[in-house]
Amino acid sequence: MEQSTSMSALTQTLGLDLGDRRSSFCLISAAGEILGEDTVATTKDTLTRLFDRMESCRIVLEACGHVHWVAQLARECGHEVIVANPRELRLISKSGRKNDRNDARTLARLGRVDPELLRPIKLRGESCRATRALLHARDQLVRMRTKLVTFTRGQVKCFGGRVPACSAESFHKRAGAYVPELLRDVIDPILETLTQLGASIRAFDKEIERISQERHPETGVLRQVRGVGPVLALAYAATIEDPERFSSSRTVGSFVGLTPGLYDSGAKTPELRISKRGDRYLRRLLVNASSYILGPFGGDSDLTRYGERIARGGSQRDKARARIAVARKLACLLHHLWRTGSAWDPNYALAR
Numbered sequence: 001m002e003q004s005t006s007m008s009a010l011t012q013t014l015g016l017d018l019g020d021r022r023s024s025f026c027l028i029s030a031a032g033e034i035l036g037e038d039t040v041a042t043t044k045d046t047l048t049r050l051f052d053r054m055e056s057c058r059i060v061l062e063a064c065g066h067v068h069w070v071a072q073l074a075r076e077c078g079h080e081v082i083v084a085n086p087r088e089l090r091l092i093s094k095s096g097r098k099n100d101r102n103d104a105r106t107l108a109r110l111g112r113v114d115p116e117l118l119r120p121i122k123l124r125g126e127s128c129r130a131t132r133a134l135l136h137a138r139d140q141l142v143r144m145r146t147k148l149v150t151f152t153r154g155q156v157k158c159f160g161g162r163v164p165a166c167s168a169e170s171f172h173k174r175a176g177a178y179v180p181e182l183l184r185d186v187i188d189p190i191l192e193t194l195t196q197l198g199a200s201i202r203a204f205d206k207e208i209e210r211i212s213q214e215r216h217p218e219t220g221v222l223r224q225v226r227g228v229g230p231v232l233a234l235a236y237a238a239t240i241e242d243p244e245r246f247s248s249s250r251t252v253g254s255f256v257g258l259t260p261g262l263y264d265s266g267a268k269t270p271e272l273r274i275s276k277r278g279d280r281y282l283r284r285l286l287v288n289a290s291s292y293i294l295g296p297f298g299g300d301s302d303l304t305r306y307g308e309r310i311a312r313g314g315s316q317r318d319k320a321r322a323r324i325a326v327a328r329k330l331a332c333l334l335h336h337l338w339r340t341g342s343a344w345d346p347n348y349a350l351a352r
Helices: 044-052 067-076 100-113 126-158 171-178 181-214 230-240 249-255 280-293 302-313 316-340
Strands: 012-017 022-029 034-041 058-062 080-084
Touching: 012 100, 022 100, 034 044, 034 100, 044 067, 058 067, 058 100, 067 080, 080 100, 126 171, 126 181, 126 230, 126 280, 171 181, 181 230, 230 280, 230 316, 249 316, 280 302, 280 316, 302 316
Parallel strands: 012 058, 058 080
Antiparallel strands: 012 022, 022 034
C-alpha cells in the first residue's frame, strides 16, 4: 500500500468506526493520550472537512460497505489508511462494553501500537468492484430462478403431478403442460417470471464475455483448464486482481479459505476444518468446478487423479475431502497459469 507520508512523521492515530448515517472517531497521540472524539455524518462533505483540518496521521478503518470511498477520500487528504480485517477484531466484536465510541477507541489504540495486529486488507480497485457487482447480480438471479423452479416442482407434486427432469433454462417451457388446472393462476405468473429471469441471465452472460475480453484478457489463460468457465475465470481475476500480490501460488488456497485451520498448542495439533476465510463466492465457484472435474465429464488430468486418490475410500467424507482438495489445488494452478502465462498441460505431473 502506498503511503502519503513516512512512518516516522506520523504522530497521531485516528480510529474511525463507520456507521450508515453517523460515524464515531477517536484521535490519540503517539503517547496514547486522547486528543479528541466525536461523531460525524457519514457523508463525503463532512468527512472531507474532518480530514482536511487534521495534520497527516494514520487513519484506521474497519472493513464495511463504506470503506472504499472513505479510504480513498482519506488518502487524497494526505493520510495513511489502514483497513482492519473484521475477523481479527475480537476486542470489538466480543467486547462486553461494545458501542461506537469504544470501537473507535479500540481501532485507534491498535493502530497506534502495531497495525499488523489488525491484519490489514488490500482494497480492490473500482474496475474489479464493478466486475464483481455484475457477477453477484447474476448469481442472485440464478439463485432466485432455482428457488422458483423448486417451488413449482413441489406444488405440482402436491397435486399428484410431476414435472420431468430438465434444465433450469428450459423449465419455464416444459413445466406448463404438467401444471394442474387448480394451480394455473398460481404457477403461470411464476413461469412468466422464470422467462424474464432467463432472459436477464443470458444478458449478463453476454456482458461477462464482453468484459472478459475487454478488461480481463487473462481469463483466456484461466479458461484453458477443463471445468473453468467464463464466470469462474472472471470471478477469479476480479477477486485476485493482481497475481503479484502473492509470493507463491501455494498461498492462494489459504487466501480463499480452502486450507485447514491451525491450532498447534502444546502437545495438541488437531485436524481442523477448512478456515472458510476469504471470498465466499469465489470459494463456492471453485468447489463447484472441482465437482465437475471429479465428475463423469471432467476427463483425465492431474487434478482428477489427485482427487480420486483422496476419495479412494469411497465414503461421503472422503469424497467431500477430495472436492475441497481439488478446489484448493485448482486455485493454486490458476494463479500459476496467470502469473506465468503458460499453457495448461492436464498431465504435467504424470509426464514428470
